[in-house]
Amino acid sequence: MKVRRDSVSISSVLLTVALLCFLPASWNGAFSGHGGVAASKLDYGFRIAALMMNYVGFASLAIILIGLIVLWTGYIKRSRSAWVVMFVVVWLWAFPLFILPIASPIARGHSGLTFSEWVYDAISGPGLSRNVAELVLIFSAMLAALLLPIKRFFGNRGSEEPVHRPSVRLASFSLISVLLFVTALYAWIRVGVLYEIPTSALNSTQRLPSPPPPATFR
DSSP states (O other): OOOOOSHHHHHHHHHHHHHHHTHHHHHHHHHTTTTOHHHHTSOHHHHHHHHHHHHHHHHHHHHHHHHHHHHHHTGGGTOHHHHHHHHHHIIIIIIIIIIHHHHHHHHTTOSOOOHHHHHHHHHHSSSHHHHHHHHHHHHHHHHHHHHTTHHHHHSOGGGOOGGGSOOHHHHHHHHHHHHHHHHHHHHHHHHOOOOOOOGGGSOGGGSOOOOOOOOOOO
């Protein structure tokens, strides 16, 4: 198979990296507490919830495997049906399973944090804010990967000429730049950067009130 050194190959690499980023969570969901002694001690409702989590994990592993196969057998060859399959994977699997549960509270204003506070929590240490930032970053990379080669999939292929294809050096430089940018953003969120947000930038409603003055006795 001859890999095209253009936007399609860059998109394939981005989608591959994004799918592999979902692999640990899917693996943990599929095999966490499966048939263990701890699971048998849970109430019936919690056992059903754990069992459903296992099913979702196994289904996610299957979708990741299917996505990788489609990417490197049809997508890389600019098959339009393969692009549609990846569109379905992104919007009907990744979005409702990983993004929608965190996007709904934010859209309704129930997150309880401003943007500056959320960014500070994401880079200051592990926790929910960092997990949300990682998911948003991965999903954004998937969207960019779908939009990047859309003209190569649905444009007029008959008018394309080999002369207008980007050179190997340019394509390699673009691929390395995109990968470095995504890796740097992921490392920035994962590892953290030492900086402080001014107190004035924080939401005043989220700060604790000042303690009352000490009582004076006459």
